Amino acid sequence: MYIKQRAFRAATFILSFIPTLIIAQPADEPPANKPPIADEIVVKGKKEGFTESVEIREIRESNARDAGEALEKVEGVSKIRKGGIANDIDIRGMKRDNINIFIDGQRLHGACPNRMDPASFHVDFAEVETIEIIKGPYNVKNPGGIGGEVDIKTKEIKKGLNNEINLSGGSFDTKEGSFRSSYATDAFGFLVGGSAKTAQPYIDGNGKRITEQYPDFDDPSAALFSPYASSDVTATMTQMNAMKTLAPAQFAATFPDFPASAPPSANRYKYGERKNNAYEMRTAWIKTFFKPTEKQKIELSYTKQETENVFYPYLMMDANYDNAARTAATYTIEDLTSKIEQVKFQAYDNQVKHLMTDEFRCSSTNSTNECYLPMSQSFGMATYATTRTTGGKIETTFKVLGKSTLGIDTYHRNWNTTTTTRVKHFKDTSMPMMQNNYRDQASIPDVTTDNIGAYFENESKLSSKLKLNTGLRHDKAITKAGKDRRILYNAYFPGFDPLYQFQYAKASANGITVAPGYMVPGIAIDAEIYLPSAEPTVVDEMTAGNARLTYEVNDRFEVFAGFGHGARLPDPQERFFALQRMGNAAMPDTVGNPHLKTTQNDQGDLGFKYFNGKILWKMQGFYSKVYNYVVTRFASDTYIGKINPYNDPLVYSTYTSVVQQSLQQISGVNRIARSYKNVDATMYGGESSVRITLPKDMFTGAGLSYVRGINDTERLELQEMPPLRGNIWLRFDNGKYFTEAEGVFAATQTRVDRAIGEKQTPGWGIANIKAGAEFGGLKLVTGVRNIFDRYYYEHLSYSREPFATGIKVPEPGRSWFVSMQWAF
Numbered sequence: 001m002y003i004k005q006r007a008f009r010a011a012t013f014i015l016s017f018i019p020t021l022i023i024a025q026p027a028d029e030p031p032a033n034k035p036p037i038a039d040e041i042v043v044k045g046k047k048e049g050f051t052e053s054v055e056i057r058e059i060r061e062s063n064a065r066d067a068g069e070a071l072e073k074v075e076g077v078s079k080i081r082k083g084g085i086a087n088d089i090d091i092r093g094m095k096r097d098n099i100n101i102f103i104d105g106q107r108l109h110g111a112c113p114n115r116m117d118p119a120s121f122h123v124d125f126a127e128v129e130t131i132e133i134i135k136g137p138y139n140v141k142n143p144g145g146i147g148g149e150v151d152i153k154t155k156e157i158k159k160g161l162n163n164e165i166n167l168s169g170g171s172f173d174t175k176e177g178s179f180r181s182s183y184a185t186d187a188f189g190f191l192v193g194g195s196a197k198t199a200q201p202y203i204d205g206n207g208k209r210i211t212e213q214y215p216d217f218d219d220p221s222a223a224l225f226s227p228y229a230s231s232d233v234t235a236t237m238t239q240m241n242a243m244k245t246l247a248p249a250q251f252a253a254t255f256p257d258f259p260a261s262a263p264p265s266a267n268r269y270k271y272g273e274r275k276n277n278a279y280e281m282r283t284a285w286i287k288t289f290f291k292p293t294e295k296q297k298i299e300l301s302y303t304k305q306e307t308e309n310v311f312y313p314y315l316m317m318d319a320n321y322d323n324a325a326r327t328a329a330t331y332t333i334e335d336l337t338s339k340i341e342q343v344k345f346q347a348y349d350n351q352v353k354h355l356m357t358d359e360f361r362c363s364s365t366n367s368t369n370e371c372y373l374p375m376s377q378s379f380g381m382a383t384y385a386t387t388r389t390t391g392g393k394i395e396t397t398f399k400v401l402g403k404s405t406l407g408i409d410t411y412h413r414n415w416n417t418t419t420t421t422r423v424k425h426f427k428d429t430s431m432p433m434m435q436n437n438y439r440d441q442a443s444i445p446d447v448t449t450d451n452i453g454a455y456f457e458n459e460s461k462l463s464s465k466l467k468l469n470t471g472l473r474h475d476k477a478i479t480k481a482g483k484d485r486r487i488l489y490n491a492y493f494p495g496f497d498p499l500y501q502f503q504y505a506k507a508s509a510n511g512i513t514v515a516p517g518y519m520v521p522g523i524a525i526d527a528e529i530y531l532p533s534a535e536p537t538v539v540d541e542m543t544a545g546n547a548r549l550t551y552e553v554n555d556r557f558e559v560f561a562g563f564g565h566g567a568r569l570p571d572p573q574e575r576f577f578a579l580q581r582m583g584n585a586a587m588p589d590t591v592g593n594p595h596l597k598t599t600q601n602d603q604g605d606l607g608f609k610y611f612n613g614k615i616l617w618k619m620q621g622f623y624s625k626v627y628n629y630v631v632t633r634f635a636s637d638t639y640i641g642k643i644n645p646y647n648d649p650l651v652y653s654t655y656t657s658v659v660q661q662s663l664q665q666i667s668g669v670n671r672i673a674r675s676y677k678n679v680d681a682t683m684y685g686g687e688s689s690v691r692i693t694l695p696k697d698m699f700t701g702a703g704l705s706y707v708r709g710i711n712d713t714e715r716l717e718l719q720e721m722p723p724l725r726g727n728i729w730l731r732f733d734n735g736k737y738f739t740e741a742e743g744v745f746a747a748t749q750t751r752v753d754r755a756i757g758e759k760q761t762p763g764w765g766i767a768n769i770k771a772g773a774e775f776g777g778l779k780l781v782t783g784v785r786n787i788f789d790r791y792y793y794e795h796l797s798y799s800r801e802p803f804a805t806g807i808k809v810p811e812p813g814r815s816w817f818v819s820m821q822w823a824f
Contacts, residue, residue, distance in 0.1 A: 034735065035697070035733040035734065035735040035738065036055075036057050036735075037057070037699055037731065037733055037738075038693055038699075038733075040055050040057065040058070041614075041616050041691050041693060041699075042613070043055075044616055044691070050134055050135065050136070050138050050548060050560070050562060050605070051132060051133070051134055052074050052075075052132070052133040052134075052135070053130050053131065053132050053133065054070055054071060054073060054074060054130065054131045054133075055130050056125070056128055056129055056130060058070070058073060059125055059128065059131075060125070060166070060781065060819065060821060061740075061770060061772065061781055061783075063168070063170065063770075063783060063785065063817040063819070064125075065084065065085045065087075065197075065199075066085055066086060066087055066120065066121055067087075067089065067120035067121075067123070067131060067150070067152060068080070068081075068086075068087025068088055068089050068118070068120060069087055070125075070131065071089060071131065071133065071150070073727075074133055075687035075688070075689050075703040075704065075705040075725075076091060076092050076135055076685075076687045076705045076707070077089065077090065077091055077133060078090040078722040078725070078794070078796055079794070079796065080095065080115075080720075080796040080797075081314065081794065081796070081797050081809050081811070082114075082115070082116065082312045082313075082314035082315060082809065083210065083278060083279075083310065083311050083312040083313055083314060083318075083809070084172075084199055084201060084202055084210065084278040084279055084310075084311065085121070085199075085278070085279045085281070085310065086116060086117060086118065086121045086279075086310065086312075087118075088115050088118045088120075089101065089118065089120060089150055090720075090722060090796060091133070091135055091147050091148035091150075092135060092136075092147060092148065092622070092683070092685060092707045093147075093683060093685075093707045093709050093718065093720070093721045093722060094146070094147025094148060095147075095720070096115065096571065097144065097568055097569070097570075097571045097574075098145075098146055098147040098568065098599070099145055099146075099147045099148045099149065099150065100139075100142055100144050100145035100148075100149040100150070101118065101119040101120050101149075101150045101152075102119075102142070102149070102150070102151045102152065103119070103122070103123050103151075103152045103154070103326065104151075104152070104153060104154055104301075104328065105141075105142075105151060105346065105393075106326070106328055106346070106348040106350065106391070107142070107348070107350070107389050107391055107411055107413075108122060108324075108326065108350040108352075108389055109350075109352070109387050109389050109413060109415065110122070110352055110354070110387065111322070111352040111353065111354035111385035111386055111387040111415070111417070112319070112322070112354050112356060112383075112385055113383065113385065113417055113443065113444060113573050113577065114312075114315050114317070114356070116310065116312055116315070116319050116322065116354070116356060117307075117319070117322045117324075117352060117354060120150065120152065121322075122303075122305055122324040122326065122350075122352065123152050123154070123303075124178065124193075124195045124281075124283040124285075124305070125178075125195075126164075126166060126178035126179075126180055126193055126195045126283075127154045127155060127180075127193065127283075127285055127303070128152055128153070128154060128155070129153050129154060129155045129156065130153045131150060131151070131152050131153065132150070132151045132153065133148065133149070133150055134148050134149040134151075135147075135148045135605075135620075135622070136148055136562070136564055136566075136601075136603050136605055136622060136624075137544060137546060137564035137565060137566025137601055137603055138471075138546050138548060138562060138564050138605075139471070140455045140456075140457055140471035140472060140473040140544055140545065140546065141395070141405075141407060141409075141455055141457065141471075141473075142409070143409075143451055143453050143473070143475045143477075143542070143544075143568070143569075144566075144567075144568040144569065145566060145568070146566035146567065146568050146599060146600070146601035146626075147566075147601065154287070154301075155180070155191070157182050157184045157189035157190065157191045157287060157288075157289060158182065158184060159184045159185065159186070159189075160183070160184065161182075161183045162180075162181070162182045162183075162823070163179070163180070163181045163182075163823070163824050164179065164180045164181075164821065164822065164823045164824075165177075165178070165179050165820075165821070165822045166178045166179075166195075166819065166820070166821050166822075167819065167820045168817060168818065168819035168820070169817070169818060169819075170815060170816050170817030170818060171202070171203075171812075171814075171815035171816050171817070172199050172200045172201065172202045172203065172278075172812075172815065173198075173199060173200040173277075174197075174198075174199040174200075174817070175197065175198055175199070176195070176196070176197040176198075177195065177196055177197075178193065178194065178195035178196075179193060179194055179195075180192070180193035181193070182287075184289075186291070187290060187291045188288075188289070188290045188291070189288065189289050189290075190286070190287065190288040190289075191285075191286065191287040191288070192284075192285070192286050192287075193284070193285050193286075194282075194283065194284040194285070195281075195282070195283045195284075196281065196282045196283075197279075197280075197281045198277050198279065198280045198281070199277065199278055199279060200275060200276070200277055200278055201274065201275070201276075201278040201311060202278070202812040202813075202815065203812070203813050204791055204810035204811065204812065204813050205786065205789050205790045205791030205792065205810065205811075205813040205814075206791045206810075206813075207813070208810075209274060209275070210278070210311070210313050210809060210810070211269040211273065211274040211275075211278075211311060211313065212269070212274055213313050213807050213808075213809065213810070214264075214265040214267050214268035214269070214313070214805075214807060215263035215264055215265045215268070216263060216264045216265070216268055217263065217264050240255070264362070264368075264369060264371075265362075266361070266362050266363040266368035267316055267358075267361055267362070267363060267805055267807075268361065268362050268371075269311075269313075269360055269361055269362075270360060270361065270362060270371055271371065273360040276309070276360075277309060278310070278311045279307065279308075279309065279310040279311070280307065280308045280309055280310075281305070281306070281307045281308075282305070282306045282307075283303065283304070283305045283306075284303070284304050285301065285302065285303040285304070286301065286302050286303075287299070287300070287301040287302075288300050288301075295333060295334040295335055295336075296331070296332070296333050296334075297330075297331070297332045297334075298329070298330070298331050298332075299328075299329065299330040299331075299332075300328070300329050301326070301327070301328045301329075302325075302326070302327050302328075303324075303325070303326040304323075304324075304325050305323065305324045305325075305326075306321070306323050307319065307321060307322040307323070308320070308321050309321075309360075310322065311360065313805075313807065313809050314797070314805065314807075314809045315805060316358060316361075316363070316381070316805055317356040317357055317358045317361075317381065317382070317383065318356060318357070318358070318359075318360050318361075319354065319355070319356045320355045320356060320357055320359070321353075321354070321355050322352065322353075322354045322355075323352070323353045323354075324350070324351065324352045324353075325350070325351045325352075326348070326349075326350045327348060327349045327350070328346070328347070328348040328349075329346070329347050329348070330344065330345070330346045330347075331344070331345040331346075332344050332345075338399075339398055339399050339400060340396060340397070340398055340399075341397040341398065341399055341403070342395075342396070342397040343394075343395070343396050343397075344393070344394070344395045344396075344397075345392075345393070345394055346392060346393045346394075346395075347391070347392040348389075348390070348391055348392070349388070349389075349390045350388070350389045350390075351386070351387070351388045351389075352385075352386065352387050352388075353385075353386050354383075354384070354385045354386070355382070355383070355384050355385075356382065356383050356385075357378070357379035357381065357382040357383075358379055358380050358381050358382075359378045359379040359382075361380075363380045363381070364378065364379045364380040365380075375422075376438075377420075377438060379420075380421070380422060381419065381420065381421045381422075382419070382420045382421075383417055383418065383419045383420070383443065384417065384418050384420075385415075385416070385417035385418075385444070386414075386415075386416050386417075387413070387414065387415045387416075388413070388414045389411060389412070389413045389414075390411065390412045391409065391410060391411030391412065392409065392410060392411075393407060393408070393409040393410075394407060394408050394409075395407035401458055401460055402458060402459050402460030402461060403458070403459045403460070404456070404457065404458045404459075405455075405456070405457040405458075406454075406455075406456050407454070407455050407456075408452070408453070408454045408455075409452075409453055409454075409455075410450075410451060410452040410453070411449075411450075411451050412448065412449070412450050413448065413449040413450075413451075413572075414446070414447070414448045414449075415444050415446075415447050415448075415449075415572050415573075416442075416444060416445075416446040416447070416482070417442070417443045417444040418440050418441065418442060418443065419440070419441045419443040419579055420438050420439070420440050420441075421438065421439065421441070421581070422437060422438055422439070423439060423580060423581060423582065424439070425439065425580065426491075426580060426583060426669055426671065427487070427669075441578065441579055441580060442483040442485060442578065443577060443578060443579045444572055444573060444576065444577055444578075445481045445482060445483035445484070445485050445576055445578060446481065446482030446483045447479065447480065447481050447482065447572035447575075447576050448479070448480050448482065449477060449478070449479045449480075449569065449572065450477065450478045451475055451476070451477040451569075452475065452476055452477075453473055453474060453475035453476070454473065454474060455471065455472065455473035455474075456471065456472050456473070457469075457470070457471040457472075458470050458471070465551055465552040465553075466549065466550070466551050466552075467549070467550045467551075467552075468547070468548070468549055469546075469547070469548040469549075469550075470545070470546070470547045470548075471544075471545055471546050471547075472543075472544075472545040473543070473544050473545070474541070474542070474543050474544075475540075475541065475542045475543075475544075475567075476539070476540070476541050477539070477540045477541075477542070477569050478537065478538075478539050479537070479538045479539075479540070479569065479570075479572065479575065479576075480536070480537045480538075481536045481537075481572075481576045484536065485576070485578035486536065488578045488580055488589070488591055489536075489578065489591060489592070489594055490666075490667055491589075491591075491663065491667040491669050491671055491673075492589075492591055492635035492636075492663060492667075492671075492673050492675060493591075493593065493594060493595060493635070493638075494663065494666045494667055536576070536594065538575065538594065540569055540598050542567035542568070542569070542598055542600075543565075543567065544564075544565055544566045544567050545564070545565055546562060546563065546564035546565065546566075547562065547563055547564075548560065548561070548562035549561050549562070556610055556611060556612045557608065557609075557610050558608065558609050559607070559608045560605075560606075560607055560608070560609070561604075561605065561606045561607075562604070562605045563602075563603070563604050563605075564601075564602075564603050564605075565600065565601070565602050565603075566600065566601045566603070567598050567599065567600045567601075568598065568599050569598060570593075570596040570597075570598065570599070570630065570676075571630075572592075573592060574592055574593065574596055574630055574676045575592045575593065575594055575596055576592045576594065577590060577591060577592040578590075578591055578592065579591070583669075583671035583672055583673070584671075584672055585672055588634070588671075588672045588673050588674050589671055589672070589673035589674070590673060590674045590675070591635060591673045591674075591675050592675065592676065593635070593638060593675050593676045593677065595638070596628070596630065596676060596678055597628040597678055598628060599626065599627070599628045599629055599630060599678075600626070600627045600628060601624055601625075601626045601627075602624065602625045602626075602627075603622055603623070603624040603625075604622065604623050604624075605620060605621070605622045606620070606621055606622075607619055607620030607621065607686075608620075614692065614693040615690070615691070615692050615693070616689075616690065616691045616692075617688075617689075617690045618687075618688070618689050618690075619686070619687070619688040619689075620686055620687055620688075621684075621685070621686030622683075622684060622685060622686060623682075623683075623684045624681075624682065624683040624684065625680070625681075625682055626680065626681040626682070626683060627680050628678040628679075628680070629678065629679050629680065629681040629711075629718070630676050630677070630678060631676070631677055631679055631711065631718070631719060631753075632674060632675075632676060632677075632719070632756060633674070633675065633676070633677040633755070633756070634656070634672065634673065634674060634675065635672075635673040635674070635675035636656050636659040636660055636663070636672075637656075637675075637677055638675065638677045639659045640652070640655045640656070640659065641713070642713050642714050642715060643655055643714075644714045644715075644716060644755045645755055646716060646754040646755045647714070647715055647716070660672075679711050679712070679713035679714060680712045680713050681709055681710060681711055681712055681713075681718055682709070682710045682712055683707065683708065683709045683710070683718070684707070684708060685705070685706045685707030685708055686705070686706060687703070687704065687705040687706075688703065688704050688705075689701070689702070689703040689704075690702055690703075697732055697733055697734040697735075698730070698731070698732055699730075699731040699732075699733060700728075700729065700730045700731065701728070701729055702726070702727065702728040702729070703726060703727050703728075704724070704725070704726040705722075705724070705725050705726070706723075706724045706725075707721060707722060708721060708751060709721045711753070714755065716753055716754065716755055717751040717752055717753050717754075718753060719752070719753035719756060719758050720753075720758075720795075720796055721749070721751060721795075722746075722749070722794075722795055722796060723746050723747045723748065723749035723761065723763070723795055724746065724747040725744075725745070725746045725747070726744075726745055726746075727742060727743065727744045727745070728742070728743050729741065729742040729743070735774070736773060736774055736775075737771075737772070737773050737774075738771065738772050738773075739769070739770070739771040739772075740769070740770050740771070741767070741768070741769050742767070742768045742769070743765065743766070743767050743768075744765065744766055744768065745763070745764065745765035745766075746763055746764055746765075746794065746795070747763045748760065748761065748762050748763040749761045749795040761793065761794070761795040761797075761808075762792075764790060764792035764793075764794075765790070766785070766786045766787070766788070766790050766792070767786075767787045767788060768783065768784065768785045768786065768787065769783060769784055769787060770782065770783030770784075771783065777822055777823040777824050778820070778821070778822050778823075779820070779821040779822075779823075780818070780819070780820055781817075781818070781819045781820075781821075782816070782817065782818040782819075783816065783817055784814065784815070784816045785812070785814070785815050785816075785817075786811070786812060786813055786814050786815065787814060788814070789813045789814040790813070791810060791813065792810065792811055793808045793809060793810040793811060794811065797809045797810070797811075
């Protein structure tokens with residue numbers, strides 16, 4: 001609470017000085033020999049109120065490992081940390097498929113069901129020029145994106161010969177290097193580049209590596225468990241576990257630090273792996289253009305990325321490899337007629353192949369306590385995943401009714417994952433599963449999504465001071481599961497397709513029969529036979545649109561307002577995921593919900609922007625009503641509406657029992673599963689930021705953001721909502737030398753989804769410093785982050801359901817970096 005109060009006081013103190021600074025500062029332009037940051041303030045000041053951007057200079061100086069870390073500087077944007085790299089992006093509490101992430105306007109989807117490889121992970125900073133962010137459903141040029149959009153713009157090929165080398169290193173044996181070389185004339189150009197990066201697991205503020213976060217034999221809570229505990233402690237633990245079983249949501253809220261299981265954890269890393277590299281990444285790319293005529297341009301690009309041995313303590317497995325390939329082609333015609341300003345054709349093909357296992361963890365051994373005795377395979381569980389997204393767009397811009405854009409786009413997405421675990425099929429009546437017998441499951445059963453949409457966008461001036469932007473689009477999508485897993489869906493959602501009958505058969509390969517239908521060693525092969533045979537298919541249609549007004553009060557001050565309606569498809573994982581585990585409360589199955597509806601967002605925004613050449617002050621608020629928002633719940637929860645385990649524990653227990661008995665009568669099995677549920681929600685919040693050019697080559701700025709999400713259906717807080725967050729910085733920069741000090745803080749997050757046992761996160765604050773110098777084309781930067789070596793973790797730093805591991809991934813402790821950029 002004390003940290004939260006200090007955060008509010010600091011924010012109020014910072015923002016209270018803004019009007020005074022605005023009055024005090026003259027409106028003349030900065031001097032001619034201004035540093036890059038002065039230009040960036042001007043660029044940002046001229047952008048539309050609904051658009052933010054992060055420039056490559058900011059990225060390079062931040063020592064960010066990926067886009068998730070780099071975009072934290074933008075108010076309203078947070079990251080989801082799973083390990084040392086590959087942080088996911090959150091915009092105002094919206095994440096995953098609720099936001100769009102593009103690379104040069106091209107759609108790319110990661111392959112991992114656990115989001116080990118978000119789309120932004122598959123681009124290297126050496127490729128990037130700028131990253132643009134739209135908050136809210138205000139871009140109709142692409143389907144989805146109800147919470148916003150991130151578009152990573154890669155570098156254009158500049159005229160002449162241009163080369164750049166980047167080298168950096170720092171704490172935790174971090175090493176990164178890249179090069180880029182290009183040459184272009186007016187008619188032809190090419191660019192090639194490559195990069196490599198690696199680092200060891202970082203160390204948090206308590207002196208522990210991220211690979212040492214899971215409870216081990218030295219954990220203090222080990223004394224609470226037999227055989228270490230006294231009889232009194234054992235009796236108390238038994239009572240506590242009974243309370244936890246009867247009222248899990250209330251128990252998690254009352255005893256947030258109660259041990260989930262006896263140390264040591266099976267998820268802990270093997271002792272020989274803990275100091276190995278946390279990731280190894282290599283990327284290469286080529287880009288070219290040629291102009292058949294002065295007004296025509298053809299661009300081609302290809303990028304190949306290979307990543308190995310990426311540790312994700314956030315999850316139960318790590319990535320053995322993650323390989324991506326991006327291919328794109330664009331054909332642009334300018335000024336086709338006096339009315340047709342531009343015609344653009346775009347095509348792309350993006351693929352990802354991903355393998356994750358637990359072979360670096362003790363769970364891959366037959367004796368998890370001692371982390372000893374190998375299994376017949378090198379892993380206890382594994383998932384091989386592939387995804388491919390192919391799409392195209394035709395877009396025409398007209399000088400009609402101001403400026404109008406008409407387009408049509410389409411994409412085909414395939415997502416296929418196979419999970420291998422040591423678990424019997426629940427219809428298998430043979431002898432118990434043995435330690436060296438594995439079974440494959442189509443966890444995401446070869447799902448394809450075909451989407452086609454059309455859109456119209458217009459920008460017109462209603463008067464000399466009033467501008468109107470409008471947009472409208474409509475989409476039709478067909479989602480189809482190529483492998484039929486209704487034998488598992490029907491155990492929890494029997495209404496999905498009740499006319500279809502199923503049978504179960506089992507065989508095995510390369511094994512020795514030890515019992516009927518059971519072979520060792522080898523892999524059990526399950527045949528889920530459906531009569532008649534058909535692919536589960538869902539058809540969706542969605543309409544989206546927005547209107548934005550911008551009023552220029554004078555040449556410095558403008559007010560903007562907007563209303564947007566967005567819609568997005570349920571993710572293939574949310575609809576068709578099918579992973580059978582033990583099927584009990586301790587290790588439930590995980591199934592998609594084929595009945596999920598499209599999520600829709602009605603959002604209003606209101607804000608203003610002040611810019612006089614030296615001061616940029618922007619403030620914006622929003623309010624959203626979200627329909628059919630997707631939350632994680634038990635499968636039985638989808639049948640009981642607003643009743644939940646936190647607000648209605650006794651009624652919830654009774655209703656859940658009735659639902660499970662009914663499902664057992666229909667399906668013939670009694671199992672428990674995690675799934676997904678549609679709820680209606682309300683979200684609101686806002687951001688404020690200021691950037692100021694001071695005398696004597698000084699610059700300063702501050703920012704503040706807040707969001708709250710309410711689950712209206714179940715009368716709960718929405719899960720995974722970032723807390724109040726802010727920053728303040730002061731910089732000296734004369735164009736040759738610079739130094740900058742920064743403070744970043746977040747308040748305690750008390751608004752959590754208690755129905756899934758989400759826990760409060762304490763507030764924190766850190767200080768960072770950096771300095772640099774530039775000599776012609778050579779730029780040197782060094783810095784220290786988390787100067788006081790604070791131990792802290794962010795609210796989005798741990799996995800909720802359905803793959804919760806029970807630990808929070810802390811941020812790095814004190815760390816230093818040094819980098820060199822040489823352009824010639």
